[in-house]
Amino acid sequence: MDHTPTEKSPDNRRLAALTPQEKQTKPQEILDSEPKKSLLTRQWLLGSFLFLYVIIGVPCWFVLTEIYRAPLPSNFITALYQNQNIDIKIQNDIYLRVGDSLKFPDLPEATQIQIDSEIQKLINDPISPLTIQWNASVKLEDEIPKDSYILDLELGQSEGIAMDGIDKIATLIYRLESVKNNDLPFFVTQTVLQHVFKTELELFKSTYERSINAIAYSPNVHLSFKLLTGDGNPMAWEIGKALDDYFTPLVEELKSFVNFTIDTEIKYYTELNLPEGSHQIKTSDLSTLLDFSEWDISSNQFSYPTLNFVVYFPSEKQAPLNIHKDLTRQSPMAQNAFLIPQWGSIILHENPLQENSLLTAEYLNPLLEIFTSELFTLLGLPKDPKTPRIRIDAIKKYTIISNLNRAVDSLQSLLKLSESLPNISIPKTVLNNVKKSLEARERAVEKINKHKDFNGALVDSIEAMSSAEEAFFDPEMVQQTFFPQEHKVAVYMPLIGPLSLIMILGTIRVLKEYKIYRKKRD
Template identity: 40%
Template structure:
């Protein structure tokens, strides 16, 4: 009976230990393990180490001759173009596909057109309203066969000067201090500030419709603007403290004025904003006007007594010299010149020009900016995904949700679609560049969504030692009871077996004398 009881206890103990090791430990590990989606780490690493290795952007250019018919001029220009581009280092490979005008697809206004015009001098002209470049040549250049070189030099060094400058070096390291970070959605706040509380009005609606609406339409492929307007009383941003200065620069404005107060007045959903602040001083603080505005106009002549200042990455201040009088009305004739100046400054704030009013051919510049921004978005998305990989590798116990893998894969697939558009020599025109830019904006959004996932941002992870520390009060006592009970059971089994052996030995010793007596 004791042997049967010991065997039963041993069997029960073995069941407990087996259940603990084969079921309990794997179950605990799986319940406490974090899900880590398998990110394409090596592919993202290769994109980071070999930037734009699969990119060769091709821009189609169409040539037409006004007077002479050159049947093979596009081939001759292509040879010169290739020679000039190959002589330059290209961080992002790009080239021009020179084609005859007859092969153009789509309207002429949407494509880059090179018009060859016979004249008395050699030169060029780039249209303000379209993407046409006119190259003037004379009979002497025709005889010397210099026309292809003139054309190639003009379109590379002048028409596509932005690509030539920006794509010849690592543009991801360039930082423009004046321009804001590019975003397809920008909010524009137009504010009228006066240091007094007199009732005033302004015809801002007509001024915006007359001048800003066409500019907004021109920039619509790049930026979607939302606009709000407002009047603020008893606030001239304390500009009178600069009156002791003989001249005031943009840096002085930035250092003297607290822009946070003005920016906090407006609430908007867009991640990026620009501001146009039209400011009039107060009669109390500047009764004779702001002296650093050196205009010889009278207080009644509002149209000639203001000065514009560009504040980097913020917007534009239009500071008026004299205070507004009671019941003043700012008419369209006063606001339109301000809007015109702001339009010139806007190109600088968006990064399309280095200096205010520097754009002489916005059609070509905006088209080049689309391509450049598309490439910058690709680079930005790659860097974001690389940061995601580094974050995942740094915290091995951090969860990587499946949504992160889905967004990462979608971003990488979208990147390939964009590159197919850029590399195709048979495509071009506004539709292509607009589509590539829109897709690149979506690419940036997907990569940032993957990186800024809630579980990734909060870094919800539990190191292995934390798991043990949390579950040890629960698992420790049960583990001790099971293992020590099993050890005790094994000891008892050994002791019982030893006792049985000793008893058998004693019994055998007692039976041996009796056997000998019988003999």
């Protein structure tokens, strides 16, 4: 093979023969010998690249990497948060019905003065003031609107107050001496504030705390009625008939506050987690004795809360159960009922069911009465007064205000999040949900203040709360929270770094060449 070395070109040989001092001056000589047209071409190319880089590239960079932040009504939301309920006023009307052909034309006015005075004391209470503008108006009219609060005045031998068991009606029994002594306005005031609206006023005091047993308010709640037995003996129950007879009227009564869906089920072989040979059950041991996961009754297939109501019969092996009874209850069956916070209620029987037993509707009705009382507790309904409609009205108004406050709290949290993370995206969907929430709140306030339409206000308050929470938990915004600015730099630097370096070095070279040609010309 021929290993003849490659012959160097004359230019390469001359460059290799140059001394270090000559090599330093060679670029100068090359530039001196280069025509001016070449320099102008390089300058034109550099200018074109700089134009594309600065005029087109940089704006495109800012546009493509810009974080869209929809303009939220921060001032309005902050004002609502700092002055919650300032634009809401709950006005209740109570109509007087006077019997015995008596007339008291000045009674409403005299009573109203005392009611206003008592309410002002509640507002100025240093320990537990009212958190909302609230008032009650006493009226004496021939035509009484449907579903109104009514106070019947009846002449009797002694003073007394009675509340109706169904309708929103209270009865004040007075004597003629009360009229002569001008005590009737005081008695009416006490009846209105200390009996009819006492629970409602308690709900709106600053010291009120919702029971830990109650679930968070939801417009939809599923009720699951279950019959459990530790054995496998066949059994049946007339739960459908019992629910129709006893529970359907209750569902109808509560439909303006919450919608119920109901299912029923029988489960076998659901033994308690009792130690071998033990039959004793204490309230403190319920969490370990009841194995909901093993019984497959703890799962919730709905997007809204489920409340479970369980009737339990032990197996022959574990019977008879020695149940630590709740002696504060009068009914023997109620003494075996146990409320499980935010889950439901269970009634334990001491002895097992016989084979092919049938639980009739008559047997189940007292159990449903117990479950109804537990349901009211689990929904957060107050226990007084005995009139269910008054209690439902009270908790409905409280729920409206609570929902509106939760909506404002969520919107304020959204503002804090956007301020603490200036690089977080605020998409248009968030802005739309914020607007929907504020509009729903405005509608609810208008229905409360102008129309006293609390059913419609409840619907709007739910929309305000849900829209505010959708805005706060928007998926696109949550994703941006986990993409900090440092990640952007790491992603784009491999592209921008080399391009910028080439442009900078090219600019420096052209500037040097321009200086050399300028010196040459001078």
